[in-house]
Amino acid sequence: MSFSYDLLATDGSARAGMLHTAHGDVPTPTFMAVGTAGTVKAMTADAVRATGAKIVLGNTYHLMLRPGAERVAKLGGLHKMMDWPGPILTDSGGFQVMSLAKLRKMDESGVTFRSHIDGTPYHLTPERSTEIQHLLDATITMQLDECTKFPATHQEAAESMRLSTRWAKRSRDAFVRREGYGQFGIVQGSTYQDLRRESADALAALEFEGYAIGGLAVGEGQEMMFEVLDYTTPMLPAHKPRYLMGVGTPDDLLGAVARGVDMFDCVMPTRAGRTARAFTSRGIFNLRNARFQDDTRPLDDNCSCLACTRHTRAYLHHLFRCEEILGPMLLTAHNLTYYQSLMQGARDAILAGNYTEYCDTVRAAWAAGDTDT
Ligand SMILES: [Zn+2]
Numbered sequence: 001m002s003f004s005y006d007l008l009a010t011d012g013s014a015r016a017g018m019l020h021t022a023h024g025d026v027p028t029p030t031f032m033a034v035g036t037a038g039t040v041k042a043m044t045a046d047a048v049r050a051t052g053a054k055i056v057l058g059n060t061y062h063l064m065l066r067p068g069a070e071r072v073a074k075l076g077g078l079h080k081m082m083d084w085p086g087p088i089l090t091d092s093g094g095f096q097v098m099s100l101a102k103l104r105k106m107d108e109s110g111v112t113f114r115s116h117i118d119g120t121p122y123h124l125t126p127e128r129s130t131e132i133q134h135l136l137d138a139t140i141t142m143q144l145d146e147c148t149k150f151p152a153t154h155q156e157a158a159e160s161m162r163l164s165t166r167w168a169k170r171s172r173d174a175f176v177r178r179e180g181y182g183q184f185g186i187v188q189g190s191t192y193q194d195l196r197r198e199s200a201d202a203l204a205a206l207e208f209e210g211y212a213i214g215g216l217a218v219g220e221g222q223e224m225m226f227e228v229l230d231y232t233t234p235m236l237p238a239h240k241p242r243y244l245m246g247v248g249t250p251d252d253l254l255g256a257v258a259r260g261v262d263m264f265d266c267v268m269p270t271r272a273g274r275t276a277r278a279f280t281s282r283g284i285f286n287l288r289n290a291r292f293q294d295d296t297r298p299l300d301d302n303c304s305c306l307a308c309t310r311h312t313r314a315y316l317h318h319l320f321r322c323e324e325i326l327g328p329m330l331l332t333a334h335n336l337t338y339y340q341s342l343m344q345g346a347r348d349a350i351l352a353g354n355y356t357e358y359c360d361t362v363r364a365a366w367a368a369g370d371t372d373t
Helices: 045-050 060-065 069-074 094-100 126-136 154-174 193-205 222-235 250-258 268-274 306-310 313-321 326-352 355-368
Strands: 004-011 014-021 024-028 030-035 056-058 088-090 102-107 110-114 121-124 140-142 182-187 210-213 242-244 263-265 277-280 283-286
Touching: 004 326, 014 250, 014 326, 024 030, 024 326, 030 268, 030 326, 045 326, 060 069, 060 094, 060 121, 060 126, 069 126, 088 126, 094 110, 110 126, 121 126, 126 140, 126 154, 154 182, 154 193, 182 193, 193 210, 193 222, 210 222, 222 250, 250 326, 250 355, 268 277, 268 326, 277 326, 283 355, 306 326, 313 326, 326 355
Parallel strands: 030 056, 030 263, 056 088, 088 140, 140 182, 182 210, 210 242, 242 263
Antiparallel strands: 004 014, 014 024, 102 110, 110 121, 277 283
8 A cells, every 4th residue: 555645525725535554544634642652641552542543643752762763663663562553653853852852952964962861862863863763663754854933033934944944855865665654744934935835845846745834833823823824735735645733722623624734733632631621512621620520411422432421520520639540541532532523523524515614513612612500
């Protein structure tokens, strides 16, 4: 099976498609659960599958430090290690080096840094990042890039984007082509349309299997993010998948799908699940709130997850008040199930040609909120 993307339907700029990979098919739009260190936190692999997830994300930075890329390869690769035979996308490590590592120093060759765990020095280059992702057996490899800071002047954004473009070429040259595996380039250029165009054109010439939009959700706000997407997605090849990195809230996802994005990842549903915040069809709840202590209703009566079908809001509230580990487990499962059902609903609506109505209905239910009985 070659790595390919079939565009099945469009509704306005929104797209429904099917991504074919060596490790299985992924219907799009899709949300990728974040499996930072070879595990989606608080979830067994079976629990992740039960949410409807078809593809998960692994973090190169965390895995290169512990247990080490060569060790993962010796253990049979990331799919085997984490019991996830399906597709896995790994990031390049660059973003987390810049946010977590100590004594970072970046130059043309790559990034030198010390581990935030034990101070061990590393040198991450486009070539080494690509090699690490190969050792992990990533279905989708990301190029090493620099996530441009926000705000950035036009000159800063241009210099950063051009460095990422040079790294894209080196990453592409280092990528070992295998049947059903792909590599994505990352469009940078901050909030400048001419720079996004220059980046997109240079990456298209390298013929990546897919294209990510980077440097968004870094503080620019939803309105500006949507504005950048409005002009950036049409710059990308129509018959390749498009991935918006690190986004976002359910509302961000609906808006980005409307603007032609196919793939997302974000720690939000998993992180929120560990801190008692639930994303539901009736908006966001904080399960620590005392108003739930006698509430015998399901968390979300539209949801098929274990938390919603087998337990009450009162029980979930109790678990978080007692800091029982089952609370984060159940709520992570719920939040991921909610994100998957939101994307499944989006896909169905695009295929049926009523995506705008779908978004209106979902947003109206969030706004209506929950009525106390
Ligand atoms: Zn649920």
